[in-house]
Amino acid sequence: MAGLELRGIRKDYGSTAVLKGIDLSIADGEFVVFVGPSGCGKSTLLRVIAGLETVTAGDIRIDGAEVTRTAASDRGLAMVFQSYALYPHMTVHQNMSFALENMGIAKAEIAARVDRAARMLRLTDYLQRRPAALSGGQRQRVAIGRAIVRDPKIFLFDEPLSNLDAELRVATRKELAALHAEIGGTMIYVTHDQVEAMTLADRIVVLNGGRIEQIGTPLELYNRP
Ligand code: ADP
Numbered sequence: 001m002a003g004l005e006l007r008g009i010r011k012d013y014g015s016t017a018v019l020k021g022i023d024l025s026i027a028d029g030e031f032v033v034f035v036g037p038s039g040c041g042k043s044t045l046l047r048v049i050a051g052l053e054t055v056t057a058g059d060i061r062i063d064g065a066e067v068t069r070t071a072a073s074d075r076g077l078a079m080v081f082q083s084y085a086l087y088p089h090m091t092v093h094q095n096m097s098f099a100l101e102n103m104g105i106a107k108a109e110i111a112a113r114v115d116r117a118a119r120m121l122r123l124t125d126y127l128q129r130r131p132a133a134l135s136g137g138q139r140q141r142v143a144i145g146r147a148i149v150r151d152p153k154i155f156l157f158d159e160p161l162s163n164l165d166a167e168l169r170v171a172t173r174k175e176l177a178a179l180h181a182e183i184g185g186t187m188i189y190v191t192h193d194q195v196e197a198m199t200l201a202d203r204i205v206v207l208n209g210g211r212i213e214q215i216g217t218p219l220e221l222y223n224r225p
């Protein structure tokens, strides 16, 4: 019963319909990528799932439980933004542990989670640095680490690689694929980059004009005329 269910999701901004009825089931552990032209509603759909936007109609279930009106902080999700959103005055370690301290998790457990994430993301030698002393790729890995330590039911990624240069984008993409193989979490990922979609996705959802236009594995979509 794990995963995510979207039923009849609609989102209007004033008189403009941005999502026009999205039905989608995502299985536990699946890596799903949303693609489509700029303005098609990818970010809005991700923000609706995250609880950062309310829906105009429809319902959302996580692990079978209705969360349509549940606050973002109570949905058990973690989101990684394009812009990293790290705290500049905190070290890498503090950036990764801050939210866990607020959640009341025991110190030893926090230390274990941060160490594990840092090892996975090759950040162990940088834990005492501040974000300003890191490269763009390292900063994005800290943002990913901050999501991992929360141990979320679902990871949400909003164009997480688009601020990186081409070389780093390829390297970080490979790390994300390895990460998914290692921790096996449900991942929902927005990008306008076809290569990212093809290499990362179990399934690709092509949005157009606020509707699902196509859906399938990379191979199915690639072979479709
Ligand atoms: P994408 O991520 O696919 O580029 P978005 O979800 O960001 O698309 O936006 C879809 C449409 O919704 C766009 O036309 C955008 O201008 C509009 N939109 C997004 N957020 C808002 C908002 N807060 N208020 C009004 N319109 C919005």
Ligand code: ADP
Binding pocket: 043
């Ligand atoms: P993205 O890079 O994800 O497509 P945008 O740069 O289009 O995002 O939008 C940045 C922010 O502005 C988002 O929070 C989005 O919801 C909001 N936004 C986008 N379009 C509009 C709009 N037409 N009116 C109001 N807010 C908007």
